[in-house]
Amino acid sequence: MLRWERGTVSAVTSSWPGVHRLEVALDDGTGTLRALAYEELTGCPEPGEPVLLNTNALRRELGTGGDAMVVARPEVLPAQAEVRGHMVKARYTPMQTMVDALDDPDSEHYQTVRAAKGVGGMPVVVADLHSSLPAIIAGIRARRRSARIAYVHTDAAALPAAYSKSAARLREAELLTSVISAGQSFGGDLEAVTVHSALLGARHVVGADIAIVIQGPGNLGTGTGWGFSGVQAAESLHAAAVLGGVPVATLRVSGADERERHRGLSHHSSTAYGRALLAPVHLPVLPRTDSRYNAFHESVRKQVKRTILKPAKKRGVLHHLTEVDAKGLRDALEEMPVRMTTMGRTLAEDYPAFQYAALAGRCAAGLLPSGSAPGATRSPA
Template sequence: MESVGRGWSGAVELSVTVDGSPMRALAYPAIVGTPEPGDTVLLNTTAVAMGLGTGGYALVVALPDRLPPDPPVVEGPGHMVKARYAPQQVTVLGVDEQDSPHHAVLASDASLDGMPVVVADLHSALPAILAGVRASRPDARVAYVMTDGGALPLWFSRTVATLRSSDLLVGTVTVGQAFGGDLEAVTLHTGLLAARHVLAADVAIVAQGPGNLGTGTPWGFSGVAVGEAVNAVSVLGGRAVGSLRISSGDARERHRGVSHHSLTAYGRVALAPADLPVPMPLPTELAQRVRDQLAELPDRHRVIDVPLDGLDEALRALPVKLSSMGRGLDEDRVYFDAAAVAGRHAAAHL
C-alpha cells in the first residue's frame, strides 16, 4: 500500500500498487483494522476488473501482516450475524433482538402511526428526496432505512456519511443483510418501526445502498423491492410515497420517461396503495409519455401533481454531489425533480 487517502464514517480510501500499476482501494477499518502506508493488503479486485462505476474500488479483505486483535470471548449484547456465512460476516446488536433496550417496543403491536415513508429504486434518489422534505419542513426528523439490494455496508456511501454529519438525517437503519447503520434490524418491517419509535423520525426514506443490479429483464432488477416496501409500509400503518424513477437523459428505452423499474414495482409488485408524486411542469418532450405510462398503473395508487417551485435551490444547496448513472442534476434534471417532489409530498402530510 502506498498511501492513505480520504476517509469518512466507516471507510477509508487507499492508494495501492498491484503488479506495478496504481489502483484505488477501499477498507472498512471495523472489519480489517486501520491500514497504514507500507502495509501489505489482500484485495478483492472484482469491481475493478469489471469496470464498475459505483463500486469501482479494489476492496481490502485483510492486512495479512498486521491482523486486528481477536475480539474478546465474552457473553454480551449482539447476536445478529449479517453478511451471513461470507468470510467477513459481522456480528451486530440488532435493535429488535432480546438484548436490545428497544426490544419491548418492537415486540409490541406498534405501528408507524401514519408516518410518511418515501420508497425509491436507486440510492442516488436519497439526497434529492431529503431536499424535498426539508424545503417544506426544515425541522423534520428524517431517517434513512437502507435495504440490502445494493452495497451491504452502509459505510460504502459517502453520501450518507455527509448527510449524517451535516445533521440532515437523524439516523440510519440497516436491514436484512445490510449493516453499518446507527441501528441494525432483521427486516424492513422492524427497521421501519425502529425509525419511527427509536429514532423518533417524522419521515423515513427507504432505498437500497449504492450499486443496484439490473439485467434488462422484466423481473430481474434489485429495485423490484420497492413494491415490497410499499406493502410493508401499508401493513405497518404508514403512508407510502413512491419516488418515481423518471428520466430524460437515459439512452435506454426501458428507462425513458417512467422507468420500467417503477412501472413493475408499483404496477405489479405493490399490492397496497401508494402516493405517486409527479413533478410539475414536466419537460415538454416527456409530458405525454409519462402521462400515458402512469395511466397503465392500477387505480389503487394516487398519482399527484406536485409543483417544483423552490426545489432547484434546495437541490443545489445539498452538501453532496447529485449523480445517478453518471448524470448530474443538469444532465437528467427530471430524475432528481421526481425524487424531490416525493419528499415535498411526504412533508405535506406531517
C-alpha cells in the same frame, strides 16, 4: 468467484465515516490500484502494510463497485469491538459480522420494538436508486425544514451502509437523523433484522417524522423485466403499508438516459409499482397547472397511467396519482451539501431525475399532520 490479489498499502488517500480509500501497490509489480477498507470488517490498514484484496469488480470495470476490497490484513488482527447482541449480517460469508440490532433480545431498544404495533401514519418514501436520497431530503426540507428523517438502507445493493458517501455527508450536515441498516446490510447508526423492524425503530426509537427506504449504491440491472435489484422497492412499500404507514413511491424518471427503457418513466418503476405492488401508494407527479409542465411531463404522466395505474387497477390496487407543486425545488436541490449525480449524470444534465425524487419528498412532508404541501392533491387521472 473471488479474484484474489496481494499488495502493500502506499497511502490512505481519503476517508469518510467507516471507510478508508487506499492506494495499494500490487506485489506482482503491475502497478497500483484503489482499494476500500471498511473499519467494521478490517480496520484501517497503514502505509507499508500488506493486504489481501478482492479485485473482481474492479477487473470487470464495474461502475459503482469499481474499487478493490480489502479482505484481510495478514500481519494485523484488528481490534475486537464488544458486541452485546448475537445478530449476524452477511451471514455465512467469510466476512459475516456481528451487530447489535434493534430487535435483538439483548438490545436496549428491544422492548420498544417488541411493543410497537405500527408506525402510526408515518410517511415512508421508497425509491429504486440510491442517488434519489439527497433529492428526496431536499423535497422534504422544502416543505418541512425541521422534519426528523431516518434513512433505512436495505440489502438489495451495497451491503455496507458506510459505503454511501451521500448518507455520511447528510448525517454530518444533520439533514439525516439516523441511518438504519436493514436485512443483511450493516454499518448504520442502528441495525435491524428486517425493513419492518427498521421502520418501527425509525418511528419509535429515532422519533422520525418521515422514513426513506432505498437500497445502497450499486443497483443491479439486467435489461430483463424482473432482473433488477430495485424491484425490492415493492416489498419496502408493502412493509410501510402493513405497519400503518403512508407509502410514497418515487418515480424513476430521466430526460437524458440513452437507454429507451429508462427514458421518461423507467421500466423499473413500471414493474415495481405496476406489477409487483399489492398496496395502494402515492405516486407524486407535477400538476398540469405548473408553469414548468411541458410535453415531457405529460409523457411521464401518460406512462404512469398506462404502465402503473392501469395494470394495478386490474389487480384491484388503486394507486393515488398525487400532484405536487415543484416551486422552489430547484433551489432546494442546489442547496444540498452533496453532489447530485445519477448514473453519472449531474443535476444540470438530468434535472427530471432529481425533480421527481424531490416531488416524492415534498409529497411526504405534506402528509405530516400539521398540513399538506402546496399543491399536494390527488388526481383522478
